Amino acid sequence: MEDQYTIVIADDHPLFRNALFQSVHMAIGGANLLEADSLDTLLALLEKEPDIDLLLLDLKMPGANGMSGLVQLRNQYPDLPVVVVSASEETSVVRQVRSHGAFGFIPKSSDMRALIAALNQVLDGEPVFPDGLGDDDTELSELAKRIAALTPQQYKVLSMLADGLLNKQIAYELNVSEATIKAHMTAIFRKLGVKNRTQAVILLQQMDFSR
Structure with missing residues (x-):
């Protein structure tokens, strides 16, 4: 209906x-x-x-x-x-x-x-995109998959990281312990394939997430 x-x-x-x-x-x-x-x-x-x-x-x-x-x-x-x-x-x-x-x-x-x-x-259940797009960029698609692998809470942590917040500040904002944030960071870095906060922020900038 x-x-x-x-x-x-x-x-x-x-x-x-x-x-x-x-x-x-x-x-x-x-x-x-x-x-x-x-x-x-x-x-x-x-x-x-x-x-x-x-x-x-x-x-x-x-x-x-x-x-x-x-x-x-x-x-x-x-x-x-x-x-x-x-x-x-x-x-x-x-x-x-x-x-x-x-x-x-x-x-x-x-x-x-x-x-x-x-x-x-x-x-009607049919995707709609402009003609002539061609295939997706392989690197872009791979990065998108990595981001999609994050849990909602990990994504929140990542967004705050991009805003320049420290672990202590992120913990306060999310009402969790700093140890929990450190555990989230470890999981985020692993899923994104980066080694530290700086690399994560650079990745965000490449993906046009940062404000």
């Missing part, structure tokens, strides 16, 4: 959220539409609403820049279909989005007809 779809639109621009609302209604009238204007708002919403059929995600909004928001969402909610809707339409960006497990990419420059067609394709 069409009215069973629950779709979240995560974008910090009210006008574009409204345009997406209209497109979704035209594609599938009667959908339950929810919205978020920041990564924190989105994560809180996903905790309360476990049965989301589709997330339409902007890459750049408060709390998320580059691939960081997408990676965190894929890490915490691996079964949630995420379609990125972004003004960053470079082929390299779209390839990264695909490597990190998004179900599709819709350029913000798409007209209403193209948006509706893309939404229908996604809801």
Whole structure:
């Protein structure tokens, strides 16, 4: 039934959220539409609403820049279909989005007809990406797999590490012992294939996670 779809639109621009609302209604009238204007708002919403059929995600909004928001969402909610809707339409960006497990990419420059067609394709279970992408970069895909192997808690630790926090500060923020953080660090370094904090941060910068 069409009215069973629950779709979240995560974008910090009210006008574009409204345009997406209209497109979704035209594609599938009667959908339950929810919205978020920041990564924190989105994560809180996903905790309360476990049965989301589709997330339409902007890459750049408060709390998320580059691939960081997408990676965190894929890490915490691996079964949630995420379609990125972004003004960053470079082929390299779209390839990264695909490597990190998004179900599709819709350029913000798409007209209403193209948006509706893309939404229908996604809801029919077919990924939607622009033509001419070619294969994913092998190194990028490998790094994406390593990041995906992290647990949600390890990813939080890694994000705080990228923000320059010390083990003691991370332990305080997460309300755990410093020994627990050190154990997380050991596991993170092993999964990422790095030897220290500096290498981990460099890896994050390569993957466009750091803010």
